[in-house]
Every structure is written in C-alpha cells, then in structure tokens.
Amino acid sequence: MSYFSDIYNGIKTLLTGMSVTGGYFIRARKGSITQQYPDNRETLKMFDRFRGEVVMPHNENNEHYCTGCQACEIACPNGSIEIVWDRQVDPETGKKKKMIDKHIYHLGMCTMCSLCVEACPTDAIVWAQNYENSVYDRKYLTKVLNQPGSKVKAGIED
Amino acid sequence: MNIPLNITKTIHDWLFSIMPEGVATVTEWVIVAAAYLALFAVAGLYLVLLERKVAAWFQLRLGPNRVGPWGIFQTMADALKLVSKELTSNANIDKFLYNLAPYFVILSSLIAIGVFPFSRQFQALDINIGIFFLFAVSSIGVIGILLAGWSSNNKFAMIGAMRSGLQTISYELSVGLSMLTMVLLTGSLQLSEIIEVQRTGGWLILQGHIPAIIAFMIFMIAGTAETNRAPFDLVEAESELGAGFHTEYSGMKFAYFFLAEFINMFIIASIAVVLFFGGWLSPFGITDDITWFPETIWFVIKVLGIIFLMMWFRWTFPRLRVDQLLTLEWKYLLPINLVNLVLMAIIIWLNWTI
C-alpha cells in the first residue's frame, strides 16, 4: 500500500516546491536581488554581513580597543596579521605594560575567514563593507590598522 | 479564412502560373523549407531568451537586460558570437561521426516541426500517421547524442551519451503509451483530425477526464525526460560531466545541440497542446466567428503555457540520480500508464466520455 502513498506524497511535495518557486516568480519583479553594479555605484550599499576588509575603528579621541593580546595573529590561518608591540610605561598608572606599535594587516593574503574578528576579546577589529579593493601595486595591500598616534582606550583591559 | 491562408494561397497560385508544374512544386518545397528554417531558428533563439528570463525571475534575478531593450537581442548576439567562433576538435576523434552528430540532432527536431498544424492551413505536411511520425522522428535525435558522445573520445561525453540512451529508451515507452491513450479517444493518428475531434467534443483533456489527466501528467514527466531537461538532465549534468555529450563541441556545432534542445521542448509542448488542449482551437470557440483572427495565436499561447510549465519544473526540482530515474519510469510511470490505457479503453467502451 505504501506504493500509492508514495505516489501521493511525491506529487504533494513536488507541488509544494512548485508553489514556492511560483511565489518567487510572481514577486521577482519587485524584490530582485540583482545589483547592476557599475551603474548604481553611488547608491550601492553593501549588506551588514559583507566582509570587505578588516578595519580597526577609532573613536573621536583617536583611541582604539586593541590591547595587543595577539589573539588575532594566532587565530589567522595564513599569517595575514602581524602585531608589532613593545612594553611601554602607562602614563596613568606608571606601570609597564604591553601596547601595540603597529597592527599590520595584509589584505592581499586575507581569505576573509573572519577567524581574527571572532578571536578578538575586545572587538577591536571589525569588518568593513567596502568592496572596491583593487590597487595598482601590492604594497598598498599591506595596511597598518591603528592610526598614527593612536592609543588604547583607557580601561579596556579590565 | 484567415491571414496565413491568403498569403500561402496567393504564392501558390502565382508560382503555378509562372512555372511548369514540376518546377513550381519543387520551388514551393524550397520556400516552405526556408520559411520553416528561418522561423524556427528565430523561435529557438527567443525560447533561449525566454528560458533565461524566466530562470532569472524564478531566482529573483533580472536576467539579460543589456543588449537591446529588456535584452531582446541578447540571444541574437550570442548566436552571432557562436557563428564567428572557431570549430575546434581534439585529437583522436572519429572525424566523420563527430561532424555528423549535430546534424542528426538538429535535423530530427526540424523534421518533426513540419507536421504540426499551427492553424487550419499553416501545416507543411498533413500525413495520416502524424503522431506516429512525430514519435519516430523525434527519437532519431538520441542517435545524434550517442554519436556525439562516442566520437568525441572523452569519457565524460561518453558517460553523458550512454545516460542519454538509457533515459530516452526508458521514457520513450511512457511518451508513446500516454499518446496511445489519447489516440484511443480520437481514433485517428492524423494531427488535423485529432483537432477536428476536439472542435465539437471539447478539448481532449476534458473529454477523457480522469485517464486523460493522468495521461497528461505522465506525458509531461516523460516529455521533460525526452528533451533531457532538468530535472532529467543527467546527460549534461554540469557538476559531474562537464557539459556531457557536447563537452568537445564548440562554435556553431555546439549551437546546434543547444538550439535542438529548445526546439525539442517546443515539439513536446506542441504535442501536448494538440493531444490535450485542442491545438489551434480557441477555448469555447470564442474567436471562431472573427475571420481575421489568426488561429496560430491560440496555438502559440497554449504552447508557451506548456513551455512555461516545463521551465517551472526545471527551476524547481533537483536533478535525479540514475537509479531514481529508472525507478520512476519502470516502477511508477509504466505500470500506471498501462492501467491508464485499460481505463481509457473501458471508458470509451462504456461511453463515459464527456
């Protein structure tokens, strides 16, 4: 008897699938997901989860959240991140502590796997949504993420 | 009386008035052949465009929209590109068969087109075994596919071609039997007569009710398989076989295979329209009294409806595995079809048709 119920179920599931795609077909004119890229270059905004490149946001006082813990450097599977750090005297507490000198990011090697962003304990690095990343010389692909003269925001390590 | 009739009749009379009878007949053949070729080359191209547009809408995309308004010249440009491309071939192929194969495929579909009644007068060849002829001719195409796969000296092409043979042999049974079910109802194999039967009694899918609907469903499934379209496109399964049997073809020879697929789709849809939906007859005879209204339009509208259905199948269902393909045919379609044939015979015997 399962022979006939198989036929019934088969036809039913096929029709379910067809109704789903048929719905898409009818709505397609309104909700098309195609971006006609060079034409809408001015207005095109990438969606939030798009992985353009890794950036380090700074606040208005030129402070970032990177403590120099190197978790991102270890997490990166292909060595796209290099942290140059040294121990400096913290002007507030007078103690010596680890601070980044340069957070070097090689965009040309990055596979956009997002392991570094996941690994960062203080969310110091995030994804940017820019998409026109081509340059004429590959030296421009090596970027220093912390801005010159920036320092870590006080209290972030606590 | 309608427009195509006037044109063909004028040309016919004119040809016979200026030439001796034998020459005029041959000239007429050539004109008809050229007209059909031109018509279906263009129709094939626009079916490709339609497919791409419909596919895009099913996937929430836009589809081709750059060449001409709404992309209507896109496939023309593609065809131009294909014509201008080099015809490459690899080493150790069987040259003769390799070059022959595309013509088998395209010719079989073009010959089949000739017997369709697009309107009362617009029919190149009205033979009394129309359905049988169609069925026989459209099966020649698979020889072309087998030759293409065999002669290309490529294992993927070979596997694709063998799958095609297997699939066509299996599904031809179902196509034939479902056509036979409808022929029981019409009592004629001649396409024009099949349509005449429907003028008085209503479309065959209504006349034959339950068995006709079952036959229609089986015909659509088996017909899709016959044309090697998704979900039955194991022949050219991109993920496994590259491009299947036409992997080694380029330029215009590839275009022949490509065009033949779309003309085959048109053929299957036309058979469905003639056998189930009354051919060029208008629904409820609404345009029967309008003398200038070309009946061809009804035919084309119905065919496009069926083609849309086939495209809907294609963009909804995933591809079958080979064993699933054979299970579907031999365990489901064939027995149902045989029972359906008996059912149809009983219904006609007891005069239960509408």
Ligand code: SF4
């Ligand atoms: S996204 Fe992946 S590859 Fe790129 S820098 Fe981060 S961890 Fe390395």
Ligand code: SF4
């Ligand atoms: S970016 Fe984050 S993970 Fe990398 S060194 Fe700075 S704080 Fe640590």
